[in-house]
Amino acid sequence: MNEFGIFQENGLSQTRRQLFGRAALGLGTASLAQLMGPSLQAATTSEGMHHKATAKRVIYLFMSGGPSQHDMWDYKPKMQGMFGKDLPEYVRDGQRITGMTSRQKTLPVCPSKYKFTRQENNQDGVWVSELLPHTAKVVKDLCVVHTTFTEAINHDPAITYIQTGSQIPGRPSMGSWLSYGLGNVNENLPGYVVMHAKSSHAEQSLFGRLWGSGFMPSEYQGVLLRSQGDPVLYLGNPKGVSRSDRRNQLDALSALNYEQHQRLGDPEILSRIKQHEMAYRMQTSVPELMDLSSESDETFKLYGEEARQAGTFSACCLNARRLIERGVRNVQIFHRGWDAHGNLPREHESQCKDIDQACAALIIDLKRKGMLEDTLVVWGGEFGRTAYCQGGLKKENYGRDHHPRCFTTWMAGGGVKPGITYGRTDDFGYNIADADGNPLKPDKEKHTPGTMHIHDLNATILHLLGIDHKKLTYRYQGRDFRLTDIHGHVIKELLA
Numbered sequence: 001m002n003e004f005g006i007f008q009e010n011g012l013s014q015t016r017r018q019l020f021g022r023a024a025l026g027l028g029t030a031s032l033a034q035l036m037g038p039s040l041q042a043a044t045t046s047e048g049m050h051h052k053a054t055a056k057r058v059i060y061l062f063m064s065g066g067p068s069q070h071d072m073w074d075y076k077p078k079m080q081g082m083f084g085k086d087l088p089e090y091v092r093d094g095q096r097i098t099g100m101t102s103r104q105k106t107l108p109v110c111p112s113k114y115k116f117t118r119q120e121n122n123q124d125g126v127w128v129s130e131l132l133p134h135t136a137k138v139v140k141d142l143c144v145v146h147t148t149f150t151e152a153i154n155h156d157p158a159i160t161y162i163q164t165g166s167q168i169p170g171r172p173s174m175g176s177w178l179s180y181g182l183g184n185v186n187e188n189l190p191g192y193v194v195m196h197a198k199s200s201h202a203e204q205s206l207f208g209r210l211w212g213s214g215f216m217p218s219e220y221q222g223v224l225l226r227s228q229g230d231p232v233l234y235l236g237n238p239k240g241v242s243r244s245d246r247r248n249q250l251d252a253l254s255a256l257n258y259e260q261h262q263r264l265g266d267p268e269i270l271s272r273i274k275q276h277e278m279a280y281r282m283q284t285s286v287p288e289l290m291d292l293s294s295e296s297d298e299t300f301k302l303y304g305e306e307a308r309q310a311g312t313f314s315a316c317c318l319n320a321r322r323l324i325e326r327g328v329r330n331v332q333i334f335h336r337g338w339d340a341h342g343n344l345p346r347e348h349e350s351q352c353k354d355i356d357q358a359c360a361a362l363i364i365d366l367k368r369k370g371m372l373e374d375t376l377v378v379w380g381g382e383f384g385r386t387a388y389c390q391g392g393l394k395k396e397n398y399g400r401d402h403h404p405r406c407f408t409t410w411m412a413g414g415g416v417k418p419g420i421t422y423g424r425t426d427d428f429g430y431n432i433a434d435a436d437g438n439p440l441k442p443d444k445e446k447h448t449p450g451t452m453h454i455h456d457l458n459a460t461i462l463h464l465l466g467i468d469h470k471k472l473t474y475r476y477q478g479r480d481f482r483l484t485d486i487h488g489h490v491i492k493e494l495l496a
Contacts, residue, residue: 422493
């Protein structure tokens with residue numbers, strides 16, 4: 001348990017004792033700890049919670065659905081002459097496939113139709129597809145990992161896994177862990193903000209548990225910033241209610257809630273009081289945040305004119321920069337529509353057009369403002385796509401199934417090495433391979449050099465923010481839980 005967990009456990013233990021009889025002592029201490037927790041955490045973690053942090057904040061660009069590493073990042077020229085041929089049996093080696101693919105009689109090799117160009121960087125160069133012309137220009141600032149892997153092969157468990165550390169719903173999200181561990185430095189904005197970018201192919205739903213606080217108090221959950229209507233639901237006052245009326249209502253409600261807390265000792269009551277107060281302050285801070293009129297024409301040229309349209313990925317990235325400028329520690333942008341089973345080229349071309357310029361602009365913008373060095377930017381999805389074709393064998397209009405065995409993630413800033421690639425895959429982009437191209441069998445239990453399990457990714461993100469993933473714990477039902485469960489390794493080769 002970390003140093004702040006002691007206070008949290010005290011509050012929870014008082015609640016349990018109510019089941020066996022009202023305790024007369026100890027609730028005042030628990031209440032004080034709950035009220036002081038965020039300020040205590042913010043003060044203690046200014047230089048990192050367990051060690052010196054290289055990142056003060058994180059922006060996570062999440063491509064929901066599984067972007068194709070084959071068509072964007074992982075160049076495999078040997079596949080070009082093998083279109084339609086069966087994937088060699090030794091490559092698959094009996095590995096699990098989805099129920100959709102299991103109905104196919106063959107697994108035909110499907111090389112990418114897109115041209116790749118090798119972009120020079122500080123190491124050996126990074127191959128980038130023509131789908132990403134803007135991102136290609138900033139690869140010298142990126143740390144590109146080709147060997148991220150996971151056990152989950154279907155969307156819901158996979159996205160739940162990478163966001164919460166468990167395939168089973170109910171755990172706190174990574175953003176909630178960061179809010180719990182690092183606290184908040186702006187009393188007028190939440191420490192964890194989530195945005196959903198518009199997409200032409202947003203087939204799959206995103207559930208609140210992906211940014212929820214699970215079994216932690218609700219004050220640590222992400223706040224969803226909407227692009228239509230009120231930016232945050234129920235933030236505005238009802239008609240006929242003035243701001244001073246609202247203030248009086250909150251004061252009366254807080255008094256009642258404090259009385260209830262003194263009687264029951266439930267820490268969630270204090271969380272609700274904090275949320276009401278935050279909502280009141282956000283009534284003025286959020287409209288100012290969403291007003292982009294102060295941004296220069298140069299900025300809109302950098303991000304693209306789409307940034308003027310609320311809810312676009314470009315607008316979300318620009319707002320992410322504005323949020324972290326105002327002290328928000330954790331911003332996550334979800335962009336749906338990457339699940340291309342039957343019409344990948346048409347869909348990925350649209351998807352990449354949505355995100356390419358904005359991703360590059362965010363890196364450039366942070367860099368020119370001197371914020372990239374202590375802001376960690378992460379890009380990736382819940383898994384990748386297969387080397388074989390799905391949905392009909394067509395050179396121009398192919399599809400790919402889910403592939404958790406190896407996929408591409410990139411990071412930038414915040415203390416990661418710029419301009420490098422980490423890990424390699426075999427000639428089919430199907431398995432993680434060693435330096436000689438021989439397939440490896442990565443194991444999350446024991447780290448294999450050149451690989452990065454999603455627990456390793458989360459452990460490394462926490463490390464860059466000054467947190468030891470093994471020490472950041474929360475006690476629940478008699479057990480100390482953590483984001484990486486009982487796994488995870490910091491990938492030191494990625495650290496600057």
